[in-house]
Amino acid sequence: MLKVGIVGASGYTGLELVKMLVTHSGFKLTYLATTQGDTTVEALHPSLVDVVSLSVEKADVDDVAERCDLVFLALPHKASMGFAKGLLEKGVKVVDLSADYRLELDTYEENYCPHEDKVHLNSAVYALVEYYRDALKTTNLAAGPGCYPTATLLGILPFIPYMDTNVPLFVDAKSGLSGAGKKLSEFGHYVHMNDNIFAYNPLKHRHAPEIAEKIEKVHGVKMNVNFVPHLIPATRGELVSVYGVLKEDIDPLEVLKEHYKNDPFIRIRETPVDIKSTAGTHFCDIYAAKNGNALFVSSAIDNLLRGASSQALAAANLMCGYDEGRGLPIIPYMP
Numbered sequence: 001m002l003k004v005g006i007v008g009a010s011g012y013t014g015l016e017l018v019k020m021l022v023t024h025s026g027f028k029l030t031y032l033a034t035t036q037g038d039t040t041v042e043a044l045h046p047s048l049v050d051v052v053s054l055s056v057e058k059a060d061v062d063d064v065a066e067r068c069d070l071v072f073l074a075l076p077h078k079a080s081m082g083f084a085k086g087l088l089e090k091g092v093k094v095v096d097l098s099a100d101y102r103l104e105l106d107t108y109e110e111n112y113c114p115h116e117d118k119v120h121l122n123s124a125v126y127a128l129v130e131y132y133r134d135a136l137k138t139t140n141l142a143a144g145p146g147c148y149p150t151a152t153l154l155g156i157l158p159f160i161p162y163m164d165t166n167v168p169l170f171v172d173a174k175s176g177l178s179g180a181g182k183k184l185s186e187f188g189h190y191v192h193m194n195d196n197i198f199a200y201n202p203l204k205h206r207h208a209p210e211i212a213e214k215i216e217k218v219h220g221v222k223m224n225v226n227f228v229p230h231l232i233p234a235t236r237g238e239l240v241s242v243y244g245v246l247k248e249d250i251d252p253l254e255v256l257k258e259h260y261k262n263d264p265f266i267r268i269r270e271t272p273v274d275i276k277s278t279a280g281t282h283f284c285d286i287y288a289a290k291n292g293n294a295l296f297v298s299s300a301i302d303n304l305l306r307g308a309s310s311q312a313l314a315a316a317n318l319m320c321g322y323d324e325g326r327g328l329p330i331i332p333y334m335p
Helices: 012-021 061-067 078-091 105-111 130-136 149-162 206-220 252-259 306-320
Strands: 004-007 027-034 057-059 070-073 093-094 139-144 169-175 225-231 236-244 266-270 284-291 295-301
Touching: 004 012, 004 061, 012 027, 012 149, 012 306, 027 061, 057 206, 061 078, 061 149, 061 169, 078 093, 078 236, 093 306, 105 266, 130 149, 130 306, 139 169, 139 284, 149 169, 149 206, 149 252, 149 306, 169 206, 206 225, 206 252, 252 284, 295 306
Parallel strands: 004 027, 004 070, 027 057, 070 093, 093 139, 169 225, 266 284
Antiparallel strands: 169 236, 236 295, 284 295
């Protein structure tokens, strides 16, 4: 078995990684760390009492390199790249869940900060598995997509060849509050969120350039992406609806079925999708319809799993020679 670790074990994505890795048949979880350390996984996540018992240490590059073949970095944006650089130089495979390696240099620095590891940035593979499966098998650095770009791209990419790319895309996205992380804030206050829904950073969110960049990477066309995210009073789950204009007549569901016929974690639905059916799983459910030349595509994922942790595990599986689906959750949290 290969030894793996998690740096950033205190957050929601870290918890999801722990839950999958403790039962994974090819990985042994040997290292957990945070920026502070000096605790246990049971103290960080009381739901794991009597399930797993591991100490949580202060993150250290040398310790990771000594004890892990691969490490997941569940760290905030801007914090991963310095840590990843040292690990990669010591021969450790890295799956990064932050934005630090998922964008081209110009896009990253325009929307985040100056990049500290330009060398490894150029060799990172975007971990949208259905589109970069072969490249992930040979890389030492996988860059996890954002949750909103994951749902958006999986839904819209099959249709780009049939669309009028001169017409802007409009993306209406809604996510459960867990997507905002564990840190407390005014908008996450129960009294504010309960029975409420609201947009944030409309038309200015930094996932828009990520979506546009990956459309260009896959299809070689530039598109204007108008992206509006919303928070909904749910713990987890994400629903993304994309609106565009077709340049030719197609059957949207047949396009999806043909495009994803060999992808076991994409489910094409005959009726509009919902977040409950994918909660707790690695699945992405997609539905599409048209009215004349107007196209509607809707996709649903679990924002913490397919939008982060299970997608990271799928990438790690491929990087280490395992079957892509090994250890991925497939049973939804229903009812």
